[in-house]
Amino acid sequence: MTQSPISATTPLVDVSHASFGYGHHAVLSDVSYAVMPGQFTGIVGPSGSGKTTLLKLLLGTEKPQRGSVTRAAGVSVSYVPQLETVNWNFPVTVNDCVLMSRPARRPIPRASKAERAEVADVLERLGIADLGARHIRELSGGQQQRMFLARALVRRPQMLLLDEPTSGVDVQTRHEVLHLLDDLNREGLAIVLTTHDLNGMAAHLPHLLALRTRVIASGPPSEVIVPAVVEEVFGARMEILQHLGIPVVVDSMDDVTMKPAAS
Template sequence: MAAVASQAHIRLQSTTSLAPALEVRQLTIRYDQRTVLSDVSFQAQSSQLIGIIGPNGAGKTSLIKAILGLIPSTGQILVAGQALAKRSRKVAYVPQISAVNWRFPASVRDVVLMGRYGQLGWLRRPKKADYALADAALEQVNMQDFAERSIADLSGGQQQRVFLARALAQEPDVLLLDEPISGVDVPTQEVILHLLRDLSSAGRTLLVTTHHLQHLEHHFDALLCLNQRLIAYGPPTAVMTREVVEATFGRSLVLVPSAERIILDCNHGNCTEKQALTDSNTANNVN
């Protein structure tokens, strides 16, 4: 397995002399004597949309939390060449919608304004400029018509877009998103993925954990494959080889293109259909 990692470990090289938007050096995470991630190093450049993939327990969410400084780790995390502590406001987080208590009584605009608290401090009230930034963020994710609606009354896809707007109101350079297309229907997944692509095209760096493998080649600039260590990092076409997939997931996942996009989970020669997506879904169904 070690040989697989060394052959497939494809690094993305910076095309400029500027510091990477995000650099992780020899990151190791341990819980109660158990190693969750070991010696992970990579660089992410501006305007990159990077997918983080791996099986359950691979350390995907732990990597996100360590970059945010939410859990203890060893190693070094640099944002635009500076220590995270000096640039933490330039890194924003969009959690899984399943991890949020949606009974919290707040309007959509109030939730987005929470993205401004890091700049305001908890004892200062938002100013006109902060409301303007919140409204601009809502418009960017096409949720401006829901500003006065209770967050609890929205669909899962709408809630996800509101939390993306909250992150944008922080004015970050780096966005970390944990499973942003889980728990929403296929058309909404496409809407969110196109939003993420627009944000990366505008100069932001995005790291996105996902288990929706059918989206990888068409939507992401690079993939970071984890399974308690860094298995591979590079363009999807270079990374998604049988060798790397087996090293990452412990089995072979075969993407079969057709009118129905089917993922087959192949283990010891036995293939079972895991997910089928039809092209009959239209944008009219977006929540």
């Protein structure tokens, strides 16, 4: 799945004192964050906190207006967008949608036997092998997410970026996606995802980056999902309980958007 090895001490992508904004509106301010090989990080924060913009800096589709973003030589990166940004009426099947993510060597109708076999293997692994001939609009939310994971994996990345991968899916699908990502990470794939779901997703990840334009905290959930950090990031007082060693936010964060932080 991965390409040439990179030293475990060499960041895949190193963001150093990066700032970015639109007009006079600052989206990121003096952000530093390094993605290490094999790391699994959740970027947490409400809408408008800069999560997606930070992913774009890691991906290279945006460049910082101040600071720098440095990538390891030859590092391969794949990206899974938010499902609601996709045109699901585009006339394409699951197989062809996944094939379209491969480097353009020939038109899709002339995809090689080896390429189609590779796509079939990835779909099999993700549990959607029987959906290859189906139109993408006929998929459930969980199946759509698995299809985009397949698109990402056939590129054989060393780093996988996902924007709100469990947004809009049911609890069962959320758990399935989380376990699948955990399996991929155990195989050595570095994963960075964004989420505002503290209880359903973030609390189960090994490393979190709490973001509100700037980095508020970084570390394991036990150090990031704490009252002071949650209040500064989400602009609301939240009670944090411990359940089986996992921090649990008592109040729902599902509909939280950017609010002025408490002084």
